Structure formats: C-alpha cells, structure tokens
Amino acid sequence: MKTQTAMNKDWFATARTLSEALPYLQRYTGAIVVIKFGGHAMGDAAEMASFARDVVLMRQVGVNPVIVHGGGPMINDLLTRLGITSSFVRGKRVTDAATMEVVEMVLSGLVNKRIVQAINDEGGRAVGLSGKDARLITCTPDDPELGFVGRPDDVDPTVLQHLFAGGIIPVIAPLGAGADGQSYNINGDTAAGAIAAALKADRLLLLTDVAGVKDSSGEVITQLSPDEVQELTAQGIIAGGMIPKTETALAAIDGGVRAVVILDGRAPNACLLELFTEHGAGSLIRATAPRTPAHDAGA
Numbered sequence: 001m002k003t004q005t006a007m008n009k010d011w012f013a014t015a016r017t018l019s020e021a022l023p024y025l026q027r028y029t030g031a032i033v034v035i036k037f038g039g040h041a042m043g044d045a046a047e048m049a050s051f052a053r054d055v056v057l058m059r060q061v062g063v064n065p066v067i068v069h070g071g072g073p074m075i076n077d078l079l080t081r082l083g084i085t086s087s088f089v090r091g092k093r094v095t096d097a098a099t100m101e102v103v104e105m106v107l108s109g110l111v112n113k114r115i116v117q118a119i120n121d122e123g124g125r126a127v128g129l130s131g132k133d134a135r136l137i138t139c140t141p142d143d144p145e146l147g148f149v150g151r152p153d154d155v156d157p158t159v160l161q162h163l164f165a166g167g168i169i170p171v172i173a174p175l176g177a178g179a180d181g182q183s184y185n186i187n188g189d190t191a192a193g194a195i196a197a198a199l200k201a202d203r204l205l206l207l208t209d210v211a212g213v214k215d216s217s218g219e220v221i222t223q224l225s226p227d228e229v230q231e232l233t234a235q236g237i238i239a240g241g242m243i244p245k246t247e248t249a250l251a252a253i254d255g256g257v258r259a260v261v262i263l264d265g266r267a268p269n270a271c272l273l274e275l276f277t278e279h280g281a282g283s284l285i286r287a288t289a290p291r292t293p294a295h296d297a298g299a
C-alpha cells in the first residue's frame with residue numbers, strides 16, 4: 001500500500017523529469033533520428049512494447065523517427081528449421097539464392113510486421129517497407145565471396161519525406177534491389193548508416209546488446225572522436241560485432257550525420273534517456289564538441 005506522501009513524491013519526480021526535458025524536446029523538434037534496432041536488441045514482447053512506446057513518444061513530440069531493423073537471430077532460426085546452413089564472413093551472411101529467399105521472408109515479413117504492429121499498438125502509425133520500396137536503396141554486390149549481399153550505392157529517401165509529412169513512422173527492412181532487379185541482403189547497421197547519411201540525420205542510434213563501446217578495462221566510453229575509434233580498433237579493443245557498428249558510425253559522420261550513439265537497446269527507455277535527458281546513454285561518436293553539460297547542445 002502506498003501512503004499519500006509516497007505517492008506525492010513519485011508525482012513530483014515525474015513532473016520534474018518532464019520539466020527538465022523541455023530544452024531537449026525543443027532541441028529535437030523536427031529532427032530526424034534513425035534508429036537501428038538489431039535482432040539481439042529486440043527482446044521479449046514487453047521489451048518490444050517498451051521500445052515501440054518510446055518511438056511513439058518521439059513522434060508525438062515532433063521528432064521524425066526512422067526505424068531500420070535487423071533480425072539475424074530470426075533468420076538463423078528459420079534457416080535451421082529448413083535445414084539450410086549459413087556462414088558469416090567479416091560479420092556478413094554469405095547469401096546464396098535459397099538463403100536470400102529466407103532472408104527476405106523473415107525480414108520483410110515476420111520481423112518488419114512485428115515492429116509495425118508493436119508501434120501501432122502503442123497508438124502510433126507505422127508503415128513497413130524494405131529498401132526495395134520506392135527505390136529507397138539501390139545496391140551493387142558487396143563482394144563476390146558473399147553472394148547476394150548488397151552495398152548501398154544509391155539511397156533515395158523521397159518516400160521517407162512523404163511519410164514524415166503524414167506523421168507516419170517508417171520501419172525499414174535492410175534489403176535492396178540491384179539495377180537488374182536482383183534482391184540483395186544488406187547488413188542492418190550498413191543500411192541504417194546509408195539511410196541516415198542520405199537524410200543527413202541529426203542522430204543515428206545503433207541499438208545493440210551492450211551498454212556502448214568499452215575500453216580495455218570494460219568501462220563504457222561515453223564519448224569518442226573518429227580518431228579515437230580508429231585507435232581502439234587498431235589496438236584490438238574494438239573487435240567482433242562492434243567493428244561493423246563503429247565503421248558504420250564513421251561512414252555516417254563522413255556522410256553528414258551529426259552524431260552516432262551506440263547503446264543498449266534492451267535497457268528500459270534507452271532512446272528517451274539518450275535524447276531527452278542530460279544523462280545520455282551509451283557511447284556518442286562525433287567529430288568534435290563535449291557531451292556535457294548538455295551532451296548535444298548546439299550540435
């Protein structure tokens with residue numbers, strides 16, 4: 001049972017949090033925030049609902065969120081059930097014709113519609129599409145060794161601008177078409193970075209299953225410059241699955257994205273904490289400027 005005094009304390013704290021968010025809400029009105037929602041970050045139904053609620057809140061306060069999702073673990077599940085073996089080279093799935101069919105079914109079907117439904121359930125209006133729709137992403141083959149893995153060559157974000165104007169939240173599966181109409185599988189981080197660069201997004205949030213980029217003692221680094229990312233990679237401190245993320249971050253910054261944040265998508269309200277509080281979350285990568293006191297003031 002809660003006493004009147006305890007309840008009052010809760011409400012005062014909530015009101016103060018809302019009040020303190022004002023400069024951040026003002027800062028992000030009209031901003032474009034691209035969110036890469038990785039398969040490992042998706043979690044269970046409650047975690048998916050919590051993510052969807054944060055996205056709907058962003059839209060409600062005037063941000064234009066764009067979700068680019070992954071789904072590697074879900075692709076693995078269906079491939080296993082179908083008896084198709086799969087391998088990765090430098091973090092990318094070797095994709096033959098049969099694998100491509102499964103990748104498209106899982107990403108454009110199961111995963112995309114699950115996210116769309118979760119956002120709509122929270123009162124938002126989401127539209128699911130892939131990089132093949134409205135020529136959003138045109139690809140060339142990444143590397144002959146990888147089969148039908150695409151490298152985004154041309155990104156036409158016109159369809160996204162139409163969706164923003166209608167107050168609709170785009171949810172994008174990382175697929176693309178070649179000039180010849182062939183379907184390509186694109187790494188989710190790569191697709192998110194290319195879309196963020198084409199939109200000159202204010203933020204690219206890469207949601208993963210760790211709290212951020214860690215240093216040699218396992219501490220999360222709250223802010224890094226591109227040079228520091230390169231140093232940590234050369235020292236082998238940034239390794240494995242973190243390499244495609246930091247490479248994406250550097251390419252996105254080069255392409256005109258103002259800043260990239262790598263953060264834990266399973267942490268409650270991770271996106272809200274990053275955008276609308278002084279605290280921030282995860283590791284912020286950008287060319288210059290401090291993270292505090294207002295971690296992105298004027299950026």
Ligand SMILES: Nc1ncnc2c1ncn2[C@@H]1O[C@H](COP(=O)(O)OP(=O)(O)O)[C@@H](O)[C@H]1O
Pocket residue numbers: 038039040041070207208209210212213214215237238239240241242243
């Ligand atoms: N310096 C580092 N800081 C944080 N994580 C790192 C670092 N180097 C390697 N990693 C690994 O990168 C992983 C994130 O990449 P990945 O599993 O591919 O993510 P996702 O599935 O979300 O795309 C972490 O779980 C961690 O094991």
Ligand SMILES: CC(=O)N[C@@H](CCC(=O)OP(=O)(O)O)C(=O)O
Pocket residue numbers: 037038039040069070071072073075091092093103149150174185186187188189
């Ligand atoms: C070329 C390539 O590797 N494509 C990825 C696409 C999905 C993805 O990126 O999913 P996560 O973000 O959950 O890892 C794949 O086939 O798994």
